[in-house]
Amino acid sequence: MEIWLDAAKGPLFRLCFAIMILGLIRIFLLDIWGAYKAYRKAGDKTMPWKLIISRGMEWLFPVKRVAHNRPFYSVISILFHIGLLLVPLFLFAHVQLWKESLGFGWITLPYQWAFWLTLSTIIFAVALFIGRLLNKSSSFISRKQDYLWPLILLIPFVTGFVCAHLSIIPQTYQTFMLIHVLSGDLIFLLIPFTKIAHCVLMPLSQVVCTIAWKFPPETDEAVCSTLNKKGAPV
Amino acid sequence: MKSSVITEEEKEKAFKSLRKPEAIDRQKLNVRYHIEDFDVNDRPRRFLEAFAAILKHSNYKMALDHFIRMSAKCSRCATTCQVYQATGDLKDIPCYRSELLLSVYRRHFTVGGLLKGRLLGSGYLTDEKLQEMADSFWNCTACRRCSLECPSGIDHGLITHLGRYILSEIGIAPRALVVSTREQLEGTTKNTSAIPVPALKDTLEFLEDDMFEEKSVHIKFPIDVENIDYVFFPAVSDFLMEAESLMGIAAVFTATGDSWTTGTGYFDGINYGLFYSDRMLERVVKKIDAETKRLKGKNILIGECGHASRSAKYFIPTYCGGKDALPVINIMEYTHKVWEEGKLKLDPNVVTEKVAYHDPCNIARQRWIIEKPRDLLKAFCKNYVEMTPNGDENICCGGGGGTVSIDEIRPYRTTVGGKLKADQIRKSGCEILVAPCANCKKQLRELVEDQGIECQVVGLHDLIYKAIIFDDSLIEKDEAKSESLPKGN
Numbered sequence: 001m002e003i004w005l006d007a008a009k010g011p012l013f014r015l016c017f018a019i020m021i022l023g024l025i026r027i028f029l030l031d032i033w034g035a036y037k038a039y040r041k042a043g044d045k046t047m048p049w050k051l052i053i054s055r056g057m058e059w060l061f062p063v064k065r066v067a068h069n070r071p072f073y074s075v076i077s078i079l080f081h082i083g084l085l086l087v088p089l090f091l092f093a094h095v096q097l098w099k100e101s102l103g104f105g106w107i108t109l110p111y112q113w114a115f116w117l118t119l120s121t122i123i124f125a126v127a128l129f130i131g132r133l134l135n136k137s138s139s140f141i142s143r144k145q146d147y148l149w150p151l152i153l154l155i156p157f158v159t160g161f162v163c164a165h166l167s168i169i170p171q172t173y174q175t176f177m178l179i180h181v182l183s184g185d186l187i188f189l190l191i192p193f194t195k196i197a198h199c200v201l202m203p204l205s206q207v208v209c210t211i212a213w214k215f216p217p218e219t220d221e222a223v224c225s226t227l228n229k230k231g232a233p234v
Numbered sequence: 235m236k237s238s239v240i241t242e243e244e245k246e247k248a249f250k251s252l253r254k255p256e257a258i259d260r261q262k263l264n265v266r267y268h269i270e271d272f273d274v275n276d277r278p279r280r281f282l283e284a285f286a287a288i289l290k291h292s293n294y295k296m297a298l299d300h301f302i303r304m305s306a307k308c309s310r311c312a313t314t315c316q317v318y319q320a321t322g323d324l325k326d327i328p329c330y331r332s333e334l335l336l337s338v339y340r341r342h343f344t345v346g347g348l349l350k351g352r353l354l355g356s357g358y359l360t361d362e363k364l365q366e367m368a369d370s371f372w373n374c375t376a377c378r379r380c381s382l383e384c385p386s387g388i389d390h391g392l393i394t395h396l397g398r399y400i401l402s403e404i405g406i407a408p409r410a411l412v413v414s415t416r417e418q419l420e421g422t423t424k425n426t427s428a429i430p431v432p433a434l435k436d437t438l439e440f441l442e443d444d445m446f447e448e449k450s451v452h453i454k455f456p457i458d459v460e461n462i463d464y465v466f467f468p469a470v471s472d473f474l475m476e477a478e479s480l481m482g483i484a485a486v487f488t489a490t491g492d493s494w495t496t497g498t499g500y501f502d503g504i505n506y507g508l509f510y511s512d513r514m515l516e517r518v519v520k521k522i523d524a525e526t527k528r529l530k531g532k533n534i535l536i537g538e539c540g541h542a543s544r545s546a547k548y549f550i551p552t553y554c555g556g557k558d559a560l561p562v563i564n565i566m567e568y569t570h571k572v573w574e575e576g577k578l579k580l581d582p583n584v585v586t587e588k589v590a591y592h593d594p595c596n597i598a599r600q601r602w603i604i605e606k607p608r609d610l611l612k613a614f615c616k617n618y619v620e621m622t623p624n625g626d627e628n629i630c631c632g633g634g635g636g637t638v639s640i641d642e643i644r645p646y647r648t649t650v651g652g653k654l655k656a657d658q659i660r661k662s663g664c665e666i667l668v669a670p671c672a673n674c675k676k677q678l679r680e681l682v683e684d685q686g687i688e689c690q691v692v693g694l695h696d697l698i699y700k701a702i703i704f705d706d707s708l709i710e711k712d713e714a715k716s717e718s719l720p721k722g723n
Contacts, residue, residue: 027303030299031296031299031300031303034295034296034299034300035296037296038293038296041293042293042552043551043552043553043556044548044549044551044552044556044559045556045557046551046557048600051600051601055382055387056387059385059386059387062385065383065385068383069310069313069314069383070310070313073308077308135309136324137309137312137318137324137327138307138308138309140309140324140327140330141307141309141324141327141329141330141333142307143307146306146307195303195304195305195306195307197303197304198303198304198306198386201300201303201304202304202385202386202387204300205300205304205386205387205388206387208296208297208300208387209297209381209387209388209389209392211293211296211297212293212294212296212297212389212392213389213392213548214293214552215292215293215512215516215549215552215553216291216292216293216552217516217552217553217556218516218553219291219292219512219513219516220512220513220516220517222290222291223287223288223291223403223512223513224513226287226290226291227283227284227287227403233416233420234412234415234416234419234420234514
C-alpha cells in the first residue's frame with residue numbers, strides 16, 4: 001500500500017500536475033492567440049474596456065448577481081467555489097508537502113476554518129448535484145460530465161476529511177489516503193480537457209465575446225467566392 | 235421579474251396560425267414562420283460547407299473554441315429568457331439553443347470531435363437537427379439578455395446570430411426579411427418599404443405643411459443638401475408609419491439651426507442583415523456610408539431605430555474604414571446634446587400623462603444610450619415612471635431579431651415573445667410608453683392591443699414635437715402665416 005501511495009503522491013502527482021499546468025497554459029495561450037488574431041483581422045479595433053472589465057468583474061466577484069436570479073443556487077455555488085479553492089491551496093498538510101518539495105510554503109488555514117470549509121464544500125457539492133438533478137431546466141441541458149464533476153470533486157474532500165478528522169485504523173487510513181491522492185491526481189489530469197478549464201478562461205470571456213462581434217472587413221466577397229455565390233441574387 | 239407560463243389555449247392561438255402545411259411539406263422544415271422556397275437536397279453537407287466558409291472568413295472560430303471549453307450548463311440563462319419564461323418549453327433555454335450549433339462545431343470542426351465521431355460513428359449532422367436549429371434560432375428574439383446572466387460569459391446571442399447566418403446561406407431565412415433586403419439592395423426603390431423618391435418628397439412636403447399649420451414655424455426636411463453636418467437615415471418605415479417622430483426630429487433641427495439632410499440616393503437605415511446575414515449587413519452598411527460621402531456629410535445620423543443604430547454604430551467602422559470611418563450618432567444623442575447646450579427648450583406643461591421609457595435592446599444592451607432619453611423625458615414629463623428591470627437589463631419587446639417584420643407570427647410575438655414585456659407595462663401603469671425604435675414601436679402597439687393594455691406607444695421625438703418651444707423669431711405671425719400657407723388651405 002505504501003508503495004502505491006508513494007507513487008500516487010510522487011511521480012503520478014508530478015505527471016498529473018504538470019499536465020494540468022501545461023494544459024491550462026496551452027488553452028489560455030490558444031485563447032489569447034485566437035483573440036489576438038481575430039483582433040488583427042477586425043475592421044473596427046476600438047475596444048470598450050470599461051464595459052469589458054465591469055461585466056467581467058460581475059462574475060469574477062459575483063456579489064451583484066447573487067440575489068438576482070436563483071439566489072439559493074447562486075449562494076451555494078459561490079460558497080462551494082470558495083471551499084474548492086481555499087482548502088486544497090491553504091490546508092496545513094498540503095502546504096507542508098509543498099514546503100518539503102519546494103523548500104518554501106505559504107499561509108495556511110487555521111484548523112477550525114479547514115474543518116468547516118471542508119465540511120461545507122462536501123455539503124454544497126451534494127446540494128449542487130441534487131439541484132442539477134431536480135431543477136428541470138438544468139437537468140434538461142446537462143451532460144454526463146456535469147453530473148460527474150461534483151461527485152469526482154467530492155472524493156478528495158470526503159477522503160481527506162475522514163483521514164484528518166476521524167479515528168480510523170492505519171490500514172484504512174492508508175486506503176483512504178490513497179483514494180484521496182489518486183482522485184486529486186485524476187482531477188488535475190482532467191481539468192484542462194473539461195469545463196473546469198473555466199478556472200483560467202473565465203477572465204477572457206468578455207474580451208473574446210467583444211472581439212467576436214468585431215467582424216473582418218470584406219467578408220461578403222470572401223464568403224461569396226468560397227461558396228461560388230458571386231453575382232447570386234440576394 | 236417572473237411571468238406565468240402561457241396557457242394551452244394561448245399556446246394554441248400563438249402557434250395555430252403559423253403552421254403552413256404546404257410549405258412545411260415542400261421544404262421539410264417544421265418552422266413557425268414563412269420562408270422562401272429553397273433547395274432541400276443534401277442540406278447537411280451544404281450547411282457544413284457554408285459553416286466552414288464562414289469560419290474561414292470571420293472571427294467566430296475563436297469564440298466557438300472558447301465557448302465549447304467553458305460551457306457549464308448551469309441554466310441561469312433560462313431565468314432571464316422571456317421566450318422560455320413564457321413557453322416553459324425546455325427547448326427554448328438559450329443554452330440548449332446554443333448547444334445545437336456548438337455540438338455541430340465540436341463534432342465537425344475540432345480534432346477531438348472528428349476522432350470521436352469516426353471512432354463511434356456518431357454525431358453526424360442530420361436533416362432533423364437542421365430543422366430543429368431553424369426552428370430554435372427563429373424562436374429567439376436575439377435580445378441578448380441571457381448573455382448578461384451567463385457566469386461563463388457565453389454570448390448566446392452571438393451563437394444565434396451565427397446560426398441564422400449559416401442557415402441563410404443554404405436558403406433558410408424568413409421571407410419577409412429576404413424580400414425586403416432584396417428590394418433594398420437590388421430593387422429600383424433601394425429601400426425596404428419600396429418607397430419611390432417622388433413619394434418620399436411628397437410625404438415630406440405634406441409633413442412640412444402640416445407642421446407649419448400646427449406650429450406656425452417653417453420646419454423643413456432638407457433633401458440632397460451637400461456639405462452638411464448630418465446625413466439622416468431613419469428606419470424607412472418611419473416615412474409611412476411614424477410621421478410624428480420625423481416631425482419631432484425636424485423640429486429639433488429647426489430649433490437648433492444645425493444642418494442636416496436626407497439623401498435621395500439612399501435613405502433607409504434598416505439593416506436586416508444584422509438579423510440573418512453578415513453579408514447583407516455589410517452591403518447595407520456600405521450603402522449608408524456611400525450616400526453620406528456622396529453628400530459630403532460629416533456625420534451619419536440614425537433615427538429612432540434600435541437595430542439600425544446598432545448596425546451603423548458598430549459596423550460602419552468595421553466595413554468602412556476603421557478609425558477613419560465617419561462618426562455615427564443616434565438622434566437621441568444629438569437631441570440630448572443640444573438640450574444640454576440650451577439650444578432646445580421643452581414645455582413641462584404639455585405632457586401630463588404617466589410616461590414610461592422602453593429601452594430598445596440594440597441600443598441599451600451594450601450600455602450605449604440609457605440615461606440620455608430619460609434625462610430628456612424627465613425634463614418635460616411631469617409624471618415619469620420607470621419599468622424594472624431597465625437599462626442594459628431591459629426586457630425585450632418580444633419582436634426583436636427581425637421577428638417583428640414577420641406578420642404571420644404576430645400571435646406568437648404578442649402571446650409568447652412579448653408576454654413578459656406586457657406584464658411589465660401593465661405593472662408600471664403607464665399611459666404613454668416611449669419606445670425610440672421602429673421595430674419596438676410596431677411590436678409594442680400590437681402587444682398592447684392583443685393583450686388589452688390601455689397604453690399609447692410613441693417615439694421619443696413624438697413627445698418632443700409636442701413639447702418643443704420655438705424661439706419667437708422662428709414663429710410666423712398670423713398675417714404672414716396665412717400668406718405662407720399653400721393654396722387650398
